[in-house]
Amino acid sequence: MLWMKGVFNMxxxxxxxxxxxxxxxxxxxxxxxxxxxxxxxxxxxxxxIISVLTTLGILFTLLVETFxxxxxxxxxxxxxxxxxxxxxxxxxxxxxxxxxxTLRITGIAILVAVPIGLAxxxxxxxxxxDKVRRVIKPVLExxxxxxxxxxxxxxxxxxxxxxxxxxxxxxxxxxxSPGIVIGIMIIPTIASLSEDALGSVPIAIREGGLALGATxxxxxxxxxxxxxxxxxxxxxxxGISRAIGETMIVSIAGGSTxxxxxxxxxSVQTMTAYIVQVAQGDAGYGTTIYYSxxxxxxxxxxxxxxxNLLAQWISNRVKEDY
Amino acid sequence: xxxxxQEQVIRRMKPRLFRNTFFKYLFxxxxxxxxIVLAVLFGRIFIQGLPxxxxxxxxxxxxxxPEEAGIYTAxxxxxxxxxxxxxxxxxxxxxxxxxxxxYAKKNRFTTFIQVNISNLAGVPSVVYGLLGLTxxxxxxxxxxSVLAAGxxxxxxxxxxxxVSAQEAIRAVPSxxxxxxxxxxxxxxxxxxxVVLPASLPGILTxxxxALSRAIGETAPLVVLxxxxxxxxxxxxxxxxxxxxxxQIYNWTSRPQDEFHALAAAGIIVLLALLIVMNSVAxxxxxxxxxxx
Numbered sequence: 226m227l228w229m230k231g232v233f234n235m236x237x238x239x240x241x242x243x244x245x246x247x248x249x250x251x252x253x254x255x256x257x258x259x260x261x262x263x264x265x266x267x268x269x270x271x272x273x274i275i276s277v278l279t280t281l282g283i284l285f286t287l288l289v290e291t292f293x294x295x296x297x298x299x300x301x302x303x304x305x306x307x308x309x310x311x312x313x314x315x316x317x318x319x320x321x322x323x324x325x326x327t328l329r330i331t332g333i334a335i336l337v338a339v340p341i342g343l344a345x346x347x348x349x350x351x352x353x354x355d356k357v358r359r360v361i362k363p364v365l366e367x368x369x370x371x372x373x374x375x376x377x378x379x380x381x382x383x384x385x386x387x388x389x390x391x392x393x394x395x396x397x398x399x400x401x402s403p404g405i406v407i408g409i410m411i412i413p414t415i416a417s418l419s420e421d422a423l424g425s426v427p428i429a430i431r432e433g434g435l436a437l438g439a440t441x442x443x444x445x446x447x448x449x450x451x452x453x454x455x456x457x458x459x460x461x462x463x464g465i466s467r468a469i470g471e472t473m474i475v476s477i478a479g480g481s482t483x484x485x486x487x488x489x490x491x492s493v494q495t496m497t498a499y500i501v502q503v504a505q506g507d508a509g510y511g512t513t514i515y516y517s518x519x520x521x522x523x524x525x526x527x528x529x530x531x532x533n534l535l536a537q538w539i540s541n542r543v544k545e546d547y
Numbered sequence: 548x549x550x551x552x553q554e555q556v557i558r559r560m561k562p563r564l565f566r567n568t569f570f571k572y573l574f575x576x577x578x579x580x581x582x583i584v585l586a587v588l589f590g591r592i593f594i595q596g597l598p599x600x601x602x603x604x605x606x607x608x609x610x611x612x613p614e615e616a617g618i619y620t621a622x623x624x625x626x627x628x629x630x631x632x633x634x635x636x637x638x639x640x641x642x643x644x645x646x647x648x649x650y651a652k653k654n655r656f657t658t659f660i661q662v663n664i665s666n667l668a669g670v671p672s673v674v675y676g677l678l679g680l681t682x683x684x685x686x687x688x689x690x691x692s693v694l695a696a697g698x699x700x701x702x703x704x705x706x707x708x709x710v711s712a713q714e715a716i717r718a719v720p721s722x723x724x725x726x727x728x729x730x731x732x733x734x735x736x737x738x739x740x741v742v743l744p745a746s747l748p749g750i751l752t753x754x755x756x757a758l759s760r761a762i763g764e765t766a767p768l769v770v771l772x773x774x775x776x777x778x779x780x781x782x783x784x785x786x787x788x789x790x791x792x793x794q795i796y797n798w799t800s801r802p803q804d805e806f807h808a809l810a811a812a813g814i815i816v817l818l819a820l821l822i823v824m825n826s827v828a829x830x831x832x833x834x835x836x837x838x839x
Contacts, residue, residue: 265735266650272642273651276664276709279702283674286681344577352571353578361578368585370756370821372763374792375592375814378799382807383591409584416581440567463669470671472766477799497673497766504676504770510685518770522677526670533669 287526290519297513303520309483309494311503311514318517320524322483326400326493327469327528330479333404333489334411334468339461341408342415346457349416350423351445362417369413377477380406385478398480398492406478407471411464418463422456423449459540466532470525472497496525592818596811604812608778609794613805618813621794623780624693625762625820628790631697632704632761639701640708640757641743641750647709648716649738668706675703676770684771691772694784699767704757711753715746748835755828759821765792791817 295303298318306319345365349358385402389395395402426449434444450457480492481502494502500518508514599613607617643664651657679699689695719742727737743750768790775797777789791813798810 261735262733265738266646269642269646269650272639273646273660275639276643276667276705277660279667279678279705280663282682283670283678286678287674290677290681341577341580344574345581348571348574348578352574361582364582364585368581370759370825371588372765372792372817372821374763374765374795374799375588375818378795378807378810378814379588379591381799382595382811383587409581412581440563442567442570443563466669470673472671472673472769473796476766476769477796497671500673500677501766501769504680504772505775519677519681522674526674529669529671530666533666537665 283526287519287523290516291523294513294516294520297516298520307485309499311517316513316517318513318520320496320521322485323494323496323499323521324524325485326479326483327495327497329400329487329489329493330404330407330475330495331465331468333401334407335461335465337405337408338411338415338464338468342412342460342464343419343457345412345416346419346423347445347450350420351441351449365413365416368409369417371410373410373471373473374477376406376410377403377474380474380478392490395490396480396492398478398482400479400489400491400493403474403478404489407468407474410471410474411467414467415460415464418460419453419457422453422460425456426452455539459536462532462536462539466529466536469532470497470529472501476501496521496528500525589818592811592814595808596813596815599808599812600815604809605816609776609789609797613803613809616798616809618791618794618816620777620780621789621791621813622816624777624788624793625791627693627781627784627788628697628700629758629762631693631784632700632758635698635701636704636708636757636761637754640705640754641712643705643709644712644716644750645738645743648713649734649742664706664709668710671766672703672764673766673770675699676767678702679767679771689785691774691787692785693781693788696768696771696773696788696790697784699771700761700764703764703767704761707757707760708754711757712746712750715749715753716742718749719745748831752828752832755824755831759824759828762820762824763792763817765796768793769796791820 298316303318303320305321306317307321308317308319309322310317349361353361380402381397384406385395385397385399388399388402388405389397392401430448430452431444434448435441439447475495476498479495479498481494481498482492483494483499484491499521503514503518508518604617605622606619607615608619609621610616647657647660651660676699679695679702683689683695683698684691687695689698723741723745724737727741728734732740773793774787774789775793777787781788795810795813795817798806798813801807
């Protein structure tokens with residue numbers, strides 16, 4: 226019976242030992258200042274909420290000041306009016322000329338960026354060796370990292386004079402030169418996102434095409450490109466969004482003449498360039514002109530938001546399953 | 548009977564192969580065009596700006612005479628801007644990334660924050676300028692100060708920093724965290740002592756790249772009404788200032804060729820600054836990046 230007692234004692238000792246460890250943990254827990262465990266998640270959550278507040282701030286700012294603008298100008302005039310002439314008395318605020326200027330420059334930019342960007346994406350994804358790709362991709366990224374003020378300088382002092390030699394009637398400030406330079410600026414966006422889309426098409430699908438005797442080009446154009454079309458379209462839409470929101474290039478090289486029509490050789494004004502023009506001049510706080518930059522900013526915000534949401538929607542919804 | 552008509556195959560294959568080669572070189576040409584544009588842009592700016600780029604240019608105040616003008620105040624202002632932007636974006640950006648990666652539950656609110664961040668990254672910079680003008684310059688009455696501009700810039704680059712910090716934190720394997728928990732560490736201790744040190748190189752790389760965007764950004768500063776021309780230096784974050792891109796913008800908008808050359812010299816300084824920052828970022832990435 227003695228050994229049984231011994232076992233019993235041992236197990237009870239073991240039990241007691243476990244209890245004491247638990248007690249130690251509990252004691253330790255009580256001792257430790259546990260505030261950081263409780264307060265840090267809250268602080269971190271607040272920092273994350275700042276981003277939501279930023280969005281609300283943008284919306285609230287634009288809405289409030291735009292509302293003040295529409296006390297002086299009717300919504301109908303703003304949307305349908307064909308003359309943007311705020312510096313006359315009384316000012317005329319029809320946004321169509323600004324939108325027309327923005328669309329002309331964006332159109333030129335897309336005409337430049339889509340063929341070159343897409344061709345570069347196809348070359349990098351389908352034809353280039355790994356070595357070449359490793360060299361060229363960072364260089365394209367450099368193109369994306371150049372500040373827009375530098376592109377603006379380049380457009381005004383280099384591209385415009387060259388274009389003037391080709392088209393003598395081209396004015397110093399025109400839509401063509403900033404359009405081309407914005408196109409160059411968004412090539413990396415389109416090239417790199419399209420290359421991702423092309424690269425995510427499985428190799429097996431290409432091999433299927435090659436096995437049927439198709440050349441590399443035929444496989445690329447008839448198999449890979451259709452499979453990656455959603456990603457490519459999304460990249461183009463994002464490029465459009467960036468072109469619409471681009472400010473410094475058009476302010477420097479585009480001029481400040483809001484006008485309708487399809488002329489690209491003369492001075493134009495985009496929505497962004499108008500905001501810069503007014504912000505630079507001394508439009509008094511509280512005047513209609515001051516509020517008008519918020520109304521234009523709001524229109525700009527809506528345009529780019531629609532484009533960004535469209536791009537997200539295209540790349541999420543139209544995703545191919547392989 | 549011949550199953551394969553060799554002659555016909557050769558006849559058909561020839562144009563197909565020719566098209567293949569032709570387009571391959573066409574695509575290569577388009578890619579090369581980007582490199583040529585980059586080379587022309589750099590070359591042109593260097594040739595135009597180098598004659599003006601000397602010690603006197605770095606140390607002089609802006610002036611109406613091109614030969615006396617310099618970028619001292621502008622460079623100083625850009626550094627002041629960074630004094631505000633760096634701490635604000637690092638704390639807010641890394642904090643938000645930690646919350647989203649480590650604490651946030653997978654619910655609608657988290658998804659909302661995430662979608663919101665990616666949409667903020669697409670808002671044009673000029674719109675941030677309008678926000679800053681109303682919020683910081685007018686409502687908080689910071690005026691056209693370093694603080695107002697710095698906070699505006701911080702909001703502008705915050706989405707980029709959050710996303711890159713999230714990626715860096717996500718790359719830390721969960722076994723690291725589990726090992727830390729197994730040693731009895733609490734969640735915050737684990738984040739502070741294990742997750743953050745392991746993800747620091749990635750966070751730094753992303754942050755430097757985002758900050759280099761803030762240095763080159765001009766549009767929000769113009770909208771805030773930051774002066775294009777300033778002959779004194781700021782003494783605190785509440786003082787007026789001018790920044791490097793603003794000075795370049797000022798010189799570019801003048802019609803004289805001498806000022807364009809000054810703008811080119813300013814651009815060289817700006818690009819040099821960006822190249823240094825990017826090289827540091829790449830060095831950090833190469834030196835400390837570990838594959839777990």
